[in-house]
Every structure is written in structure tokens, then in C-alpha cells.
Amino acid sequence: MYVVKHEHQISLKGTYERVTEGADQTGSGTLLNRIFTEVYITDALSEEVNTQHEVRQLETASKMETLHDSAIKCRDIFKALPDQQKHIRVVMMIGVAGVGKTFSVQKFCLDWAEGLENQDVDLVIPLSFRELNLIKDEQYSLLVLLRVFHPSLQEVPAEQLAGSKLLFIFDGLDESRLYLDFNNNEAVSDVTQKSSVNVLLTNLIQGKLLPSALVWITSRPAAANQIPPACVDRVTEVRGFTDDQKEEYFRKRVSDEELSSRIISHIKTSRSLHIMCLIPVFCWITATVLDHMLTTDQRGELPKTLTDMYSHFLLVQTKRKKLKYAEGHETSPQELTEADREVLLKLGRLAFEQLKKGNIMFYQKDLERCGLDVTEASLYSGVCSEIFKRESVIFQKTVYCFVHLSVQEFLAAVYLFHCYTNRNTKVLEDFLGKGGWDCDNSDLNNGNDNNYPSLDIFLKKAMEKSLRSKNGHLDLFVRFLHGLSLESNQRLLGGLLGQTDNSPEIIQRAINNLKEKKTKMSPDRSINIFHCLTEMNDHSVHQEIQEFLKSENRSKKKLSVIHCSALSYMLQMSEEVLDELDLRQYNTSQEGRLRLIPAVRNCRKARLENCGLSEISCAPLASALKFNPSHLKELDLTNNKNLKDSGVKQLCAGLESPNCRLETLRLEGCGLSEICCAPLASALKSNPSHLRELDLSNNYNLKDSGVKRLCAGLESPNCRLETLRLEDCGLSEISCAALASALKSNPSHLKELDLTYNENLKDSGVKQLCAGLESPNCRLETLRLWGCGLSAISCAALVSALKSNPSHLKELNLWGNNLKESDVKQLCDLKESPDWRLETLDEICRVNRLDGQSLCRSVSFTPTR
Numbered sequence: 001m002y003v004v005k006h007e008h009q010i011s012l013k014g015t016y017e018r019v020t021e022g023a024d025q026t027g028s029g030t031l032l033n034r035i036f037t038e039v040y041i042t043d044a045l046s047e048e049v050n051t052q053h054e055v056r057q058l059e060t061a062s063k064m065e066t067l068h069d070s071a072i073k074c075r076d077i078f079k080a081l082p083d084q085q086k087h088i089r090v091v092m093m094i095g096v097a098g099v100g101k102t103f104s105v106q107k108f109c110l111d112w113a114e115g116l117e118n119q120d121v122d123l124v125i126p127l128s129f130r131e132l133n134l135i136k137d138e139q140y141s142l143l144v145l146l147r148v149f150h151p152s153l154q155e156v157p158a159e160q161l162a163g164s165k166l167l168f169i170f171d172g173l174d175e176s177r178l179y180l181d182f183n184n185n186e187a188v189s190d191v192t193q194k195s196s197v198n199v200l201l202t203n204l205i206q207g208k209l210l211p212s213a214l215v216w217i218t219s220r221p222a223a224a225n226q227i228p229p230a231c232v233d234r235v236t237e238v239r240g241f242t243d244d245q246k247e248e249y250f251r252k253r254v255s256d257e258e259l260s261s262r263i264i265s266h267i268k269t270s271r272s273l274h275i276m277c278l279i280p281v282f283c284w285i286t287a288t289v290l291d292h293m294l295t296t297d298q299r300g301e302l303p304k305t306l307t308d309m310y311s312h313f314l315l316v317q318t319k320r321k322k323l324k325y326a327e328g329h330e331t332s333p334q335e336l337t338e339a340d341r342e343v344l345l346k347l348g349r350l351a352f353e354q355l356k357k358g359n360i361m362f363y364q365k366d367l368e369r370c371g372l373d374v375t376e377a378s379l380y381s382g383v384c385s386e387i388f389k390r391e392s393v394i395f396q397k398t399v400y401c402f403v404h405l406s407v408q409e410f411l412a413a414v415y416l417f418h419c420y421t422n423r424n425t426k427v428l429e430d431f432l433g434k435g436g437w438d439c440d441n442s443d444l445n446n447g448n449d450n451n452y453p454s455l456d457i458f459l460k461k462a463m464e465k466s467l468r469s470k471n472g473h474l475d476l477f478v479r480f481l482h483g484l485s486l487e488s489n490q491r492l493l494g495g496l497l498g499q500t501d502n503s504p505e506i507i508q509r510a511i512n513n514l515k516e517k518k519t520k521m522s523p524d525r526s527i528n529i530f531h532c533l534t535e536m537n538d539h540s541v542h543q544e545i546q547e548f549l550k551s552e553n554r555s556k557k558k559l560s561v562i563h564c565s566a567l568s569y570m571l572q573m574s575e576e577v578l579d580e581l582d583l584r585q586y587n588t589s590q591e592g593r594l595r596l597i598p599a600v601r602n603c604r605k606a607r608l609e610n611c612g613l614s615e616i617s618c619a620p621l622a623s624a625l626k627f628n629p630s631h632l633k634e635l636d637l638t639n640n641k642n643l644k645d646s647g648v649k650q651l652c653a654g655l656e657s658p659n660c661r662l663e664t665l666r667l668e669g670c671g672l673s674e675i676c677c678a679p680l681a682s683a684l685k686s687n688p689s690h691l692r693e694l695d696l697s698n699n700y701n702l703k704d705s706g707v708k709r710l711c712a713g714l715e716s717p718n719c720r721l722e723t724l725r726l727e728d729c730g731l732s733e734i735s736c737a738a739l740a741s742a743l744k745s746n747p748s749h750l751k752e753l754d755l756t757y758n759e760n761l762k763d764s765g766v767k768q769l770c771a772g773l774e775s776p777n778c779r780l781e782t783l784r785l786w787g788c789g790l791s792a793i794s795c796a797a798l799v800s801a802l803k804s805n806p807s808h809l810k811e812l813n814l815w816g817n818n819l820k821e822s823d824v825k826q827l828c829d830l831k832e833s834p835d836w837r838l839e840t841l842d843e844i845c846r847v848n849r850l851d852g853q854s855l856c857r858s859v860s861f862t863p864t865r
Contacts, residue, residue, distance in 0.1 A: 016113065518591060702729040
């Protein structure tokens with residue numbers, strides 16, 4: 001094995017010691033160790049499949065707490081943290097596109113190949129899904145598969161594979177076109193047994209084939225659920241560059257110290273640019289643009305919006321490559337030739353058509369469908385070579401992709417904008433739908449052609465299309481569309497977009513459309529409307545919110561829905577955690593309140609009573625509970641009648657997160673039934689559960705069956721619930737048996753139980769409940785039984801329970817029951833009982849009895865310990 005290992009290390013070193021940033025394949029590349037900057041990797045504590053647009057995920061990640069003690073070095077990916085006692089065989093590494101997953105894999109392989117790290121591993125075997133896709137319909141044994149992809153392993157015998165410590169790295173699960181069936185695939189345990197590639201992979205991941213082999217899989221977040229969680233021992237997340245790592249990258253990338261400092265200072269002036277620089281690829285784009293602009297004495301303002309940055313990037317690449325290939329006179333970056341435009345628009349069509357399908361990898365037939373000649377597309381005037389990646393993989397087959405998803409989205413926006421200005425109604429109707437593109441008289445252009453919508457209507461329809469996307473995959477695309485509407489960007493792109501009427505009046509109408517936009521989607525998604533305003537260089541909403549936050553009379557100022565989106569975003573991105581978010585304090589509409597909901601991520605207490613919330617509102621609430629760090633400790637959702645069971649189910653996914661720190665949850669009057677109690681019980685069983693107070697009052701359809709389910713959570717040793725309110729929940733004696741069992745559990749943490757206005761509880765229920773009160777494990781201090789249809793029988797049972805040793809009960813409320821003085825006297829006589837020493841026994845309410853004298857209806861007492 002030593003000889004094989006040595007030859008394989010030489011092979012991998014040759015493959016990985018030099019890399020190219022972007023997609024430039026014309027040179028020999030740069031030494032990886034010279035430019036490599038460590039990215040931040042941590043244990044990913046959330047099991048949620050994140051389907052938000054990846055730029056939105058970056059905004060979220062930028063607020064995540066950097067816990068240095070839990071950061072994982074790439075070389076230690078298979079080593080357990082100090083507080084973990086487990087063997088790690090399968091690791092899933094997730095991260096958004098371009099965040100550094102593949103570079104981390106390359107660095108790991110290079111360090112192993114150079115004998116620097118992980119030398120206990122005999123063979124490191126990297127395989128990419130984009131290559132495996134090409135043989136997905138063919139039959140291979142694992143042994144032959146390795147020899148095909150890694151010729152340096154030609155001599156390794158089958159028996160040596162089985163006896164060696166191997167590490168398989170499968171890069172780019174999100175690019176996979178394999179069908180990975182972990183339930184019904186045939187079992188393969190022999191490395192010489194032939195099967196399809198997907199069968200080999202599932203057996204390898206499950207440990208049926210080479211059970212001691214280590215497996216490392218990389219993926220974008222939305223695709224990670226293709227691998228069952230039970231098969232994965234560790235999930236790590238690449239969060240990209242920290243602020244310090246961003247600066248380190250720019251200083252490595254730009255050797256001139258003064259220039260790198262100017263670049264760093266500039267990105268800090270724009271929130272959107274600074275966030276995007278979490279991604280190493282965007283840092284490369286930014287460095288490329290700003291380095292060029294600052295060293296060529298170009299006049300004009302440096303780009304501050306994403307649209308502006310990508311427009312400059314496109315032109316800088318075109319200009320640089322013209323000089324490289326034609327060695328011609330340096331021209332203005334605004335001068336795109338007709339040939340440039342033709343190729344870029346074909347690339348734009350490819351980007352647009354594949355974005356609609358959700359594809360980021362393309363093949364020759366995809367290019368040919370868009371009129372791209374694969375023999376010259378990547379070299380034509382050099383326009384494509386840095387934005388479009390061509391890779392020759394196994395069997396000399398070729399796959400293509402853009403250097404980053406955001407570049408694909410930008411070119412897709414350029415193409416659609418071109419289709420609009422050139423009146424390509426077929427493309428517009430196919431995308432926006434005939435019903436969505438046809439407009440009424442109020443939507444028609446005021447110009448000469450009364451049958452073609454004006455620019456503001458085109459943008460309005462595109463925004464509506466993006467808002468209908470459940471996962472927000474068109475969000476950045478539509479931001480670029482709005483940015484491209486500005487005359488400055490159209491001038492910059494030198495006729496690529498075509499001519500349109502973007503007069504100040506029409507631009508203002510487009511801005512007003514954004515400000516007045518009504519939506520029915522998740523409040524998280526509505527924040528993109530605010531970002532579109534930023535791309536159009538409209539900062540009025542931001543300035544108005546700044547003034548609002550400084551105002552002493554906030555409640556008197558009316559906030560529009562776009563104000564609320566902006567305020568929500570600003571509160572989320574604030575370095576200061578808000579003590580309380582009370583939606584009732586904001587003078588706004590119902591939809592405005594809904595748009596404020598995502599701000600709960602950055603507050604400790606959220607009061608959302610009577611806000612008309614529904615299931616759709618629970619997604620950002622659950623996300624806030626899963627957030628790292630999660631600050632929320634109190635959440636009041638009282639009287640949101642449309643929340644219902646489906647909403648609570650979403651919420652419980654957040655409650656079960658190890659990041660959740662919620663202590664108080666109020667769900668009074670939320671239209672709940674027994675269905676919500678199962679996920680609530682599951683949340684109470686989660687480890688750790690921090691919930692101390694749960695209010696389910698005034699949910700009449702909860703019933704006994706719901707409480708029985710809930711009690712399964714109360715009995716869990718992980719449950720720490722101290723207060724449970726079940727007022728007016730339609731309960732009977734059946735609930736009392738389940739609650740008594742919970743009170744007997746060891747340990748029982750419940751201190752307050754409110755069963756007010758459950759009129760069917762009756763004496764039989766209280767008798768069952770008292771069996772729990774008498775348990776030595778019971779710690780109940782407050783019991784409310786108002787209006788429960790009780791008689792003297794209940795009082796006798798309570799007396800017995802109160803004599804138990806020890807009884808912790810301090811407050812007992814029996815108001816509204818048909819009790820006589822003689823009934824209550826049994827309780828009052830406890831003051832004199834030799835079986836129990838009481839410090840106080842106070843009558844706290846008086847009512848008229850039949851003869852006009854007083855009768856004790858509620859007793860409060862404090863026992864002597």
C-alpha cells in the first residue's frame with residue numbers, strides 16, 4: 001500500500017497544487033497555498049432544509065454568532081469536538097454556492113498529498129458528482145470505478161482496499177443527477193461486484209460497502225436532504241469569510257497595500273456588498289472590478305449596488321480579454337462590439353432558461369439549443385472565459401456552468417430585459433404567462449404604442465412572478481432586473497439591453513409600485529422588495545426609517561408596508577438585540593405588522609397578540625427559534641385564530657432546535673385542536689427543552705385527546721415546563737388522569753396548572769388529579785379549578801391531597817363552583833389539622849350564601865416546610 005499511496009499522492013498533488021480563480025483556464029493557474037484563505041466552518045446544529053434564496057441565507061449567516069470554540073478546521077473534519085464522544089464516519093458539509101466548499105476539499109487533498117495532514121488515511125479518493133453524472137446509466141464495480149477516475153490506483157488489489165483506511169470525497173451533491181434510493185436499492189458488499197453508480201454510492205454511504213471507509217459529501221443546503229440524516233454522523237456548515245478573513249483575502253489578492261485598504265474600506269460602505277463578500281467568489285469579483293477601476297484612472301463612482309458591481313465585472317472581463325487575445329488598443333469599457341453582445345445574449349438566454357428549471361450545470365445540447373458554438377463560446381474575444389466555466393471531465397466529456405450562481409442570475413436578467421426592450425413577447429408570455437403579461441388599460445404604456453406595457457409594468461409583473469416562487473429562487477434575478485432599469489447601468493452596458501423609456505416619471509412609478517406592493521407570501525420574502533429599491537438607488541425608505549427610530553412619538557407615525565419591510569430588515573441586521581418587539585405599538589396595517597415578524601430573530605421578547613397571524617407567519621418564527629444565536633425567550637401569539645394546528649406544527653420544528661432558548665409560549669385562542677399537541681409534546685421531549693410556560697387556554701377543541709398527547713411530553717425527563725394553562729379547553733376527567741400521571745413523573749417540574757372553565761371536569765376529574773397531588777414527586781404550587789362543576793366530593797379529595805407529605809400547593813382557586821359553606825369548611829379546617837402545619841390560610845374572596853352571610857370560595861395557603 002505504501003507504493004500505491006505514494007503514487008496517488010503525487011497524482012493528487014499535480015491535480016490540486018495549482019488552481020484558477022473564477023473560470024480562467026488560459027494559464028497555468030496559481031499555487032493554491034499562496035491564495036488559499038481559511039473559511040469559517042462550524043457544526044451545523046439545524047436539521048432544517050434551507051430553501052431561502054442563497055443571498056438571503058448569506059444575510060442570515062452574517063448575523064450568526066461566531067463561536068470560535070466550535071469552529072472546525074478543514075483538516076479536522078472527521079475529528080470529534082472535545083465535548084463529543086462519537087465516531088465520525090460520514091460528514092455532510094453544506095454551504096451556499098461559491099462559499100468555499102470545493103476549495104476546502106482541494107486544500108484537504110493537497111495537504112494529504114504533501115504529507116502534511118491526516119497521514120493515518122491510506123487513500124484520499126475525491127470524486128465529483130458532475131463527473132459521476134456522465135456514467136449514471138452504466139454498470140461498474142467500485143474497484144473499476146476508482147481505477148477509471150484515478151489511474152494512479154490501477155495496481156491496487158481488491159483485498160487491499162478492504163483492509164485500508166479510505167476516505168471518499170463526493171463533491172457537489174447539488175449537481176447530482178443520480179437517483180439515490182436508500183430504501184429499495186440492492187445491497188452491495190463486494191468491491192468487485194458490478195452495479196449502477198447510484199447503488200454503489202448508497203451502499204458506501206450506508207456502510208454496507210467498505211464499512212470502515214470515511215465518506216465526505218459537500219452540498220448546497222437545499223440539496224442536502226437527499227442523504228437521510230440517519231446516515232450522517234456530522235453536518236458541518238461553511239459560512240464563508242469572517243470579516244477578518246475578508247480582509248486577509250483582499251490583502252493576498254491585491255499586493256498593493258494602499259489599494260487593498262481602499263477596496264476593504266469601500267465594501268464596508270455598502271451593506272449588500274459587505275454581506276456578499278462572505279462568498280470567496282464574490283470577493284474575487286469585487287477585487288477584479290475595484291482593482292481595475294482604481295488602477296486605470298476611471299472616472300465615476302465606485303459600484304455600491306450588486307447590479308452596478310456585476311455590470312462593471314462583465315465589462316472589465318470583456319476589456320481585459322480583448323487586450324489578451326487581440327493585443328489591441330485599450331478601449332473604453334463601455335464599448336461592447338456587436339459580436340460581444342451576440343455571445344453575451346446567447347449566454348443570457350442559456351442562463352435564463354436554466355434558471356427557470358433550477359439548473360446550474362449544463363451540457364453541450366443545452367448550449368446548442370441557445371445557439372452557442374461550443375468550439376468557440378469559451379474563447380470568443382475572451383468574453384466568456386472568466387464568467388463561464390468549461391470543464392473537460394472523464395471520457396473527455398464536457399460540462400459547463402457559470403462561475404457563480406449570481407452571475408447566471410445577472411445574465412438571465414440582462415437577457416429578459418433585452419427581450420422586453422426588443423418586444424420578444426413570446427419569451428415574456430412564456431415566463432410571465434399570458435394572463436400575467438396582458439394588462440388592462442391602466443397598465444398600458446403612455447407612449448405611442450398603446451398595446452405594449454411600460455417599463456414600470458414590466459418590472460411589476462416580474463416582481464409578482466418572483467413572489468410566486470415558494471423558495472425565492474428568482475429573488476436576486478428580480479433585484480438585478482430593477483437595477484438594470486436605471487439609465488446609468490444601461491449606459492454602462494453599451495447597448496446590450498436595448499432602448500426603453502426609463503424617464504424619471506416611469507422610474508418613480510416603478511419605485512412607487514415597490515413601495516405599495518401587497519403580498520401574501522412569507523414576511524421573510526417581502527424583504528426582497530426593499531432590496532429592489534436599493535438596487536434602484538432609492539434610499540428614501542431607509543432614511544425615513546432612520547428618522548422613525550430616532551423619533552420620540554413613534555406610535556403617531558403611520559408606517560406603510562414597505563416601511564415595515566425596511567424596519568424589519570434593519571432590526572434584524574442591528575448589532576443590538578431588541579428587548580421587546582410589540583407589534584401593537586406600530587401604527588400600521590395588518591400586512592405591515594406581518595412584514596415586521598422576521599425581526600423576532602433579533603429580540604428577546606415578542607408580543608404578537610391579535611395580529612391576524614396564520615400558518616404562513618410561522619415560518620419566520622420557527623426560523624428565529626432555530627437561529628444561531630437564538631435570542632427569543634418569550635413569544636406571545638394570543639388570539640391569532642388563524643394560526644391553527646398547521647402553524648403550531650411549524651413552530652414546533654423551531655422549538656426542537658438545539659439553538660432554541662424559548663422559555664414562554666402563549667397560544668391562547670389560536671384555533672387549536674388535539675392535532676397540535678403531538679408536535680408540542682415532541683418539543684417538550686427535546687433535549688434540552690428550555691420551555692417553562694405554555695398557555696393553551698381558550699382552544700376549546702383541544703379536548704382530552706390533546707391533553708393526553710401533551711402529557712407524554714410532560715412526563716419526559718427532558719421537560720422543564722413549570723406553568724401549563726388549559727383554561728376553557730373542553731376537558732373532562734380523562735384529562736385529569738393523564739395530568740395526574742404527569743404530576744407523578746420523576747422529576748415533575750410543573751408548579752402552576754390552570755384548568756379554569758372546564759365545566760366537564762367535575763368531581764371525578766378532581767379525584768383523579770388528587771392522586772397526582774399526593775405523589776412525593778409532585779411540585780405543584782398553584783392549582784386553578786374555577787368553574788369546573790365541583791361539589792363537596794372534590795373538596796374531600798383535595799383535603800386528602802393537601803395532607804400528603806410533602807404537599808407544595810400554595811394557591812388553590814375554586815371560584816365559580818357550586819360549593820356550600822360546609823364543603824369549603826373542610827379546606828378551612830386544615831388550619832387546625834395536626835397532619836399539616838400551615839403558616840397561613842386566608843380567605844381571599846367573599847360571596848353571598850343563602851342566608852346572606854359569607855362563604856369562602858377560594859383558599860390560598862402557604863404550607864410549612
